[in-house]
Amino acid sequence: MASGPAGPMSRPGASDRVRQENALSLLKPSDSGVRPVYKRPAMRVITSTSALSETCSRLAAGDYVAVDTEFMREQTFWPDLCLIQLAGPHEEVIVDPLAEGIDLKPFYELMADKSVVKVFHAARQDVEIVFSEAGGLIPTPIFDTQIAAMVCGFGESVSYVNLVKKITGRDLDKSSRFTDWSRRPLSEKQLVYAIGDVTHLRDIYTHLKTELETTGRESWLDEEMAELTAPSTYESHPENAWQRLKMRVKNRKALAVLIELAAWRERQAQAQDVPRGRILRDEALYDIANQQPTAPEKLSELRTLSDGFARSQRAKDIIDAVKRGLERDPKTVPALPHNQPMSAEATATIELLKVLLKASAARHRVAPRLIADSEDLERIASEAEPDVPALKGWRRQLFGEDALKLKRGELALTLAKGEVLALSLPNS
Numbered sequence: 001m002a003s004g005p006a007g008p009m010s011r012p013g014a015s016d017r018v019r020q021e022n023a024l025s026l027l028k029p030s031d032s033g034v035r036p037v038y039k040r041p042a043m044r045v046i047t048s049t050s051a052l053s054e055t056c057s058r059l060a061a062g063d064y065v066a067v068d069t070e071f072m073r074e075q076t077f078w079p080d081l082c083l084i085q086l087a088g089p090h091e092e093v094i095v096d097p098l099a100e101g102i103d104l105k106p107f108y109e110l111m112a113d114k115s116v117v118k119v120f121h122a123a124r125q126d127v128e129i130v131f132s133e134a135g136g137l138i139p140t141p142i143f144d145t146q147i148a149a150m151v152c153g154f155g156e157s158v159s160y161v162n163l164v165k166k167i168t169g170r171d172l173d174k175s176s177r178f179t180d181w182s183r184r185p186l187s188e189k190q191l192v193y194a195i196g197d198v199t200h201l202r203d204i205y206t207h208l209k210t211e212l213e214t215t216g217r218e219s220w221l222d223e224e225m226a227e228l229t230a231p232s233t234y235e236s237h238p239e240n241a242w243q244r245l246k247m248r249v250k251n252r253k254a255l256a257v258l259i260e261l262a263a264w265r266e267r268q269a270q271a272q273d274v275p276r277g278r279i280l281r282d283e284a285l286y287d288i289a290n291q292q293p294t295a296p297e298k299l300s301e302l303r304t305l306s307d308g309f310a311r312s313q314r315a316k317d318i319i320d321a322v323k324r325g326l327e328r329d330p331k332t333v334p335a336l337p338h339n340q341p342m343s344a345e346a347t348a349t350i351e352l353l354k355v356l357l358k359a360s361a362a363r364h365r366v367a368p369r370l371i372a373d374s375e376d377l378e379r380i381a382s383e384a385e386p387d388v389p390a391l392k393g394w395r396r397q398l399f400g401e402d403a404l405k406l407k408r409g410e411l412a413l414t415l416a417k418g419e420v421l422a423l424s425l426p427n428s
């Protein structure tokens with residue numbers, strides 16, 4: 001396995017071309033479109049379409065490519081792609097998407113190439129940016145190392161730094177993480193940091209892939225990976241924008257208004273490419289939804305809005321949204337989540353199920369959340385045999401079957417040397 005930027009290259013031809021290109025670029029950096037940042041290790045920053053095209057066709061010959069992106073979205077609604085890092089089995093490069101005249105088409109073609117596995121760590125935001133920049137393209141097939149780590153004993157939501165440390169023993173310097181990726185030229189420190197996000201990803205991928213094959217757990221990740229590659233995960237539906245808000249509304253009528261307001265704000269933020277809060281803060285949305293003003297001058301009475309807001313064009317739009325919400329038939333509005341207290345019996349059952357879940361997860365080295373979430377546990381506790389993932393397939397084998405036995409009194413939990421142990425009880 002190639003383990004560093006200067007690692008050996010096994011494929012004849014490709015390696016010669018790379019060396020030639022590097023040597024050439026040292027002499028004529030502007031002509032080749034490849035700017036060497038270091039002579040050793042040779043870190044290449046691609047700034048032209050032709051260099052990108054050559055590199056991507058070499059990368060397309062490999063089994064996989066590790067991918068990472070750096071972007072900025074503090075001042076905008078849509079993320080601004082600032083840097084792309086790629087590492088195949090034999091080479092690694094940085095692509096500068098802000099370089100003048102560069103066309104990222106070869107990169108997007110590589111992302112769409114079904115014969116090359118695209119390896120990401122916590123892929124969602126990277127996929128989202130490819131999806132929005134390349135007109136709905138979703139890189140396939142995908143291997144997400146953060147998800148794979150969940151069935152290889154690394155817990156849930158493990159960070160890249162921790163995974164690198166645990167698998168390769170290396171310590172990464174993350175101090176450049178939140179620097180300004182849109183500035184040019186980028187500092188050497190930024191580039192070293194950026195390339196590290198894909199070079200070690202290769203080692204992690206190889207390690208996790210072997211582990212999954214050895215344990216036969218590849219299919220355990222199917223649902224997670226399917227969600228990651230589903231267009232619906234990335235499509236923007238302003239009418240669903242309310243779902244990311246807290247339900248700080250008093251009734252269904254107020255919720256209907258909140259839905260309209262959130263949709264209006266989402267469209268405005270998208271059209272103007274500014275963060276949502278720049279259009280209207282969340283607090284103001286809740287306030288308006290609960291007060292339901294039907295004339296602009298009423299908006300002045302809300303403490304969450306500034307003086308003079310009532311005279312703006314936005315005020316008129318907001319009043320229209322409020323009216324649309326009020327006109328809606330409350331029966332078509334989703335029910336507010338009711339916080340009905342659980343029975344004491346169900347609460348105790350859930351507590352025991354949690355202990356069993358933790359013990360099963362630890363024994364099989366799987367992150368508990370991948371087996372069952374709190375909704376699963378609540379339903380197992382209160383229904384006979386609910387239709388939940390935890391009672392199907394491998395999850396049932398690891399945990400679900402025992403959970404039902406525990407409920408029926410056929411399983412007991414005890415401790416052995418500090419570890420939780422589930423014991424089958426003899427049938428009485």
Ligand SMILES: [Zn+2]
Nearest residue numbers: 068069070197
């Ligand atoms: Zn990164």
